[in-house]
Amino acid sequence: MQKRLVSDLKNGMITAEDVLSLDGQLVVPKGVALTDNLIARLFSFDVFSILIEDEQLTSTIDDLLESPSPSASYVERMKASPEFREFKEEFKAGIEKMHFSLNALVEKNTDFDPNDLLTDTMAMVNNRTTPSSVMDMILHMHEFDDDTYAHSLNVGMLCNIFARWMRFSEEERELATACGLFHDVGKLAMPADIIKKPGKLTPAEYRLIKTHPLESYKILSNYQFPDEVKNAALMHHERCDGSGYPYGFTSEKITRFAKLVAIA
Numbered sequence: 001m002q003k004r005l006v007s008d009l010k011n012g013m014i015t016a017e018d019v020l021s022l023d024g025q026l027v028v029p030k031g032v033a034l035t036d037n038l039i040a041r042l043f044s045f046d047v048f049s050i051l052i053e054d055e056q057l058t059s060t061i062d063d064l065l066e067s068p069s070p071s072a073s074y075v076e077r078m079k080a081s082p083e084f085r086e087f088k089e090e091f092k093a094g095i096e097k098m099h100f101s102l103n104a105l106v107e108k109n110t111d112f113d114p115n116d117l118l119t120d121t122m123a124m125v126n127n128r129t130t131p132s133s134v135m136d137m138i139l140h141m142h143e144f145d146d147d148t149y150a151h152s153l154n155v156g157m158l159c160n161i162f163a164r165w166m167r168f169s170e171e172e173r174e175l176a177t178a179c180g181l182f183h184d185v186g187k188l189a190m191p192a193d194i195i196k197k198p199g200k201l202t203p204a205e206y207r208l209i210k211t212h213p214l215e216s217y218k219i220l221s222n223y224q225f226p227d228e229v230k231n232a233a234l235m236h237h238e239r240c241d242g243s244g245y246p247y248g249f250t251s252e253k254i255t256r257f258a259k260l261v262a263i264a
């Protein structure tokens, strides 16, 4: 048997161990032929590598030598799939909607209805086959993930998936998605050159950036957002050990929705 990265696994490889999650849950049992769904499951449980039976490994190497293909790995196959291309198009359209929506909030545009964005984002996740496959696709939208709009869309969808895994009710999943979508709107009220600064921030710049959760809270307070959404924005940089900002709250004071945004 030999260890293989999950990103290098192929359909048909046989597991040589019971693969367990960090909390001891059985993710994939020993002796099973891998499928796309099982590989997606390994990704969703943050499994980095697993043991594969030698026989399968040998034939895999032979296969690769005979016909090296960029789509050999699970990730490459996923990226080449029609579902991924469709998701990417929806993601691009979603970023446009994020631009409109977050800017409308900052500009206090009263025609803006946050429910439109929320409904679209819920559909982007719910219309897909499994939460794990959506998660994989989100994690591979790298080319878009460097600004507040794409980041917020990502976090909104991830909060939705995490809320489902945590068995939140349908209403709570919607709340969690909204928390993710709108948590960083305060960043748009900060000077763009500081937000986009590639290098290290000066202490003064960092102090300013640390006010963005409060800015988010203030902006969202101009609208009829639920308290859960406003408080998640206010507390999304707090940490359970009290090392976060802006208030240094510890776990008991941080809402579960804020914790969800923090890990998304």
Ligand SMILES: [Fe+2]
Residues within 6 Å of the ligand: 183, 184, 212, 236, 237
């Ligand atoms: Fe933030």
